[in-house]
Amino acid sequence: MSPINNDWQFKHALDDMDGYHQRQVAALFVRNVLDLNPDPRVLKALEVASNYDSDPDEMNSTIKSIMQAVLESHARCGAACKWSDQAGYYVARAAAACLTPRSFTLGKDPAWQAALSCRMARTSATLDCLDCEPVTESLKQHKILSDYLESLKGTEP
Template identity: 35%
Template sequence: MTISNDKEFKAALAALDNCERRQATAYLIRQALDLSPDSRVKAGLDLAVRCDADNAELATAAAGVNSARVASYTQCGHEASWTCQAAHFVASAAQACVKPEISANDAWQAAMQARMARICQAIALGEGTSNREAEAQYRALDEYLQSIGNAS
């Protein structure tokens, strides 16, 4: 079965164990990583895909991602640009990935923040908004599930 709506998307996230959910969420956020210039966000996502990451490593990454989130928020307030907003949404989404336990709701919220980042990008480019980012996320989660042998 292919994911085709948010209800199926949420159910697929909920069916994963903690490590798989963190990996899937990081995979989804990586789809929007080009919108964040901050290396701390990428470093956090790099750690998030490792099932052997311990709580100390996650805490260090969480501090870095949070600093990136705060910096992007401050920059957004200064510049008030959609591009800056996109970077902030990506950093906020990455925060969920560096938590020791990531709930299905955390994963869903992170996915929505990554989706909002793409919407901000579309607005900045003067393009209309549509469901294309949601559909891209459905495909990305399907790809991840297939890669772990857990087709939705």
């Protein structure tokens, strides 16, 4: 497969994936922005998302706990914004997207949702930072997905 170079290829490659692979690759996107949110609930969500044999009870409790992490990290109405904190919110949202049932998200692809939230997280992190490099998260995600698809070659019938 040729490398993914733009969002059109990126989204279509994601569209072609089943739910399990979507969750796996979504978790990889989130791991690339983990520096923006050290909450252990995020890590736990990624572990469960990456595991094919996750126990349903564990899945449910992890969804509950990552949703709590999302709610605890959102900007409060009327509160002074801190974009570095908001980056953490978007990381939590991305981790939640890895696990949230599609019925909760208007049927949106979990990996695409996670990718968008990770990009928002990186963008948010740069808003309070004058010296930060321009955001290139989408390019990194193209590479992550290309590598992931490459790694699947020969492992599946």
